[in-house]
Amino acid sequence: MSKRKPYVRSMDGWWKKNPYFVEYMIHESTALFVAAYCLVLLVGVIRLGQGEAAWNGWLAAMQSPLSVLCHLVLLAGAVYHTYSWFKILPITMPPVIVGGKKMAPEALTGTALAVAAAAGLALLALVWRIAL
Amino acid sequence: MSENHKIIEIEVLRYNPESDEEPHLEVYKVPFTDDMSVLQGAQYIKDNFDGSLTFRWSCRMAICGSCGMMINGIPKLSCETFLRDYYPNRIRIEALAHFPIEKDLVVDLSGFIEKLEAIQPYIIPKEPKTLAEGEYLQTPKEFNAYIQFTSCINCTLCYAACPQFGLNPDFIGPAAMALLHRYNMDSRDGASASRMELVASEEGVYNCSAVGYCSEVCPKHVDPASAVNINKANAAKDYFLRFLSPKGGSK
Ligand code: SF4
Ligand code: FES
Numbered sequence: 526m527s528k529r530k531p532y533v534r535s536m537d538g539w540w541k542k543n544p545y546f547v548e549y550m551i552h553e554s555t556a557l558f559v560a561a562y563c564l565v566l567l568v569g570v571i572r573l574g575q576g577e578a579a580w581n582g583w584l585a586a587m588q589s590p591l592s593v594l595c596h597l598v599l600l601a602g603a604v605y606h607t608y609s610w611f612k613i614l615p616i617t618m619p620p621v622i623v624g625g626k627k628m629a630p631e632a633l634t635g636t637a638l639a640v641a642a643a644a645g646l647a648l649l650a651l652v653w654r655i656a657l
Numbered sequence: 658m659s660e661n662h663k664i665i666e667i668e669v670l671r672y673n674p675e676s677d678e679e680p681h682l683e684v685y686k687v688p689f690t691d692d693m694s695v696l697q698g699a700q701y702i703k704d705n706f707d708g709s710l711t712f713r714w715s716c717r718m719a720i721c722g723s724c725g726m727m728i729n730g731i732p733k734l735s736c737e738t739f740l741r742d743y744y745p746n747r748i749r750i751e752a753l754a755h756f757p758i759e760k761d762l763v764v765d766l767s768g769f770i771e772k773l774e775a776i777q778p779y780i781i782p783k784e785p786k787t788l789a790e791g792e793y794l795q796t797p798k799e800f801n802a803y804i805q806f807t808s809c810i811n812c813t814l815c816y817a818a819c820p821q822f823g824l825n826p827d828f829i830g831p832a833a834m835a836l837l838h839r840y841n842m843d844s845r846d847g848a849s850a851s852r853m854e855l856v857a858s859e860e861g862v863y864n865c866s867a868v869g870y871c872s873e874v875c876p877k878h879v880d881p882a883s884a885v886n887i888n889k890a891n892a893a894k895d896y897f898l899r900f901l902s903p904k905g906g907s908k
Contacts, residue, residue, distance in 0.1 A: 528674060528675050529674060529759070530674035530675075531674070531757030531758060531759055531765045532672055532674070532679060532680060532757060532758040533757045533758075534680075534754070534755075534758070536755075536820070536823045536824055539820050539823060539824075540820065542730060543730060543731070543870070545868075545870045545873065546820060546868070546870070549868050549869075549870075553866075613867055613869045613882075615883070616867070616869050616872050616880060616882040616883045616886060617867055617882075617883075617886040618886070618887075619887050619890070620883070625798075
């Protein structure tokens, strides 16, 4: 008779067992911040469809101190989300070959972050000009 | 061993399937020298305190892949991890996470072996050639496309680093997927269509949520996470291609 009795360990609380997993959970959960901001914008679009008064009401609501604070928190979450995704970009996309050599992971992450920052600033500049 | 050796406490997760209901920790005080690996620490315990302590090893030089353990919660090869780097703190060694414990530090790898078989880890030539027709030639560029994925030593540290494998033991997992990718990327091979069925299956790449820790712990820089993630894109491409051509992509 076999004396085997393999013991299967529980996965309960797995994400607390390693700092790498904690960081993973934080980066995944910051997606909720991005989703929350999408909802804010969606409400804006709906209010716009409801006419000028509704739209102006939404604009005023956006300018309240509480809303500004919310924006800052959501922005921080979204920035961290962007950063943490680009950090794992080198393992999530096919290798980029430059001059016959594989691009270094740091260079790939750095380039992606620079492009994201430039795109963010360009968008900000554009919206700023429209607003003025 | 010299007289002025230091003593480190090694805490070992012990499990004897014949007498234990569940694993428990035991602490041993092990004298060590600066050149002693964690594996040698375990060997010292086996030789001097308890001969029944069970663990796997062979090469002692980070090439056979059999000595993997959780060392303070991190999957590592115990033969290339040194006691001096933990002293004066206590060090805890446990069987590789996410695998069933067979005994003490030995895990049940049968599921992993089955996965290795399932990916058809050999070249299935596009067009068979006779010996007289000569060898299959390959350019350096074609060689570079897969060489990194040949370095795997089957140590399974990447599985111990993968929570998705822990949650679903059927997930084909990082190392097997890296090996699958190695053959699919080989210009001499012609069987990627049949391997892609496994890639896109219930056990395939979509179990991966891009935690990325597997590549972090890999002692051979195989980067299994990239093999898994490249194949998410490949499986998606395959899926859409079959709408365009009756022959394109696999089922
Ligand atoms: S991919 Fe790396 S960590 Fe995984 S089994 Fe192979 S050598 Fe070990
Ligand atoms: S004993 Fe061979 S890899 Fe450690």
